[in-house]
Amino acid sequence: MRWSHVGLNCRDQKATEEFYTRYFGFRRARVADAEGTRIIFLRRGEALLELFPSAAAPAPEAENDGPATPGVARHLAFQVDDVDTFLALAGDDAHITLGPLKFDEYIPGWKTVWVRDPDGVILEVSQGYVDQTPEELEQYA
Known part of the structure; x- marks a missing residue:
């Protein structure tokens, strides 16, 4: 699949x-x-x-990182090389709802901003995310 x-x-x-x-x-x-x-x-x-x-009436505009309603997607997420470069390129089209925030305490270099697309969908735009190693994940088994 x-x-x-x-x-x-x-x-x-x-x-x-x-x-x-x-x-x-x-x-x-x-x-x-x-x-x-x-x-x-x-x-x-x-x-x-x-x-x-x-043509349906739009949903209420989502805030922060997206709606918390069960059964509704919270946000779409994209990885970029550099969040600040993305924001500079998007300019006035980057309708920021949250951030940019740094998550260095979890992953050094992880930075994220949330923006709204033309239809109100929240998009997470991040740099620096990496998966945990299998050994790190064992603590959650």
Whole structure:
């Protein structure tokens, strides 16, 4: 088994596509017109986003690192080489909801900021995360 994709409801598909293309390196991979609805697929490597137009009323804007509601995704997460470089590139499009925060006490060099995409989805943008070694994980068994 392997991960397939995340489907996102969009107020403005074009704005959402431009955001993920410009700041996260996605490219258009497929467009499907299904029963009068245009669905846009964006790809970056193995990651795939499926963009749906949505006329539904938007959910209340999430804050901090995302909604804590069970059954609702808290946030999407991306790794970058440098959070500050990402923020400089995004400029006014980086609607920060939390951070940047440093987590050096857990992982030296781990830094994260949370931003809101054009549709209100919270994105975690981090640098420096690494997995624990199998030996380190044994303490949690």
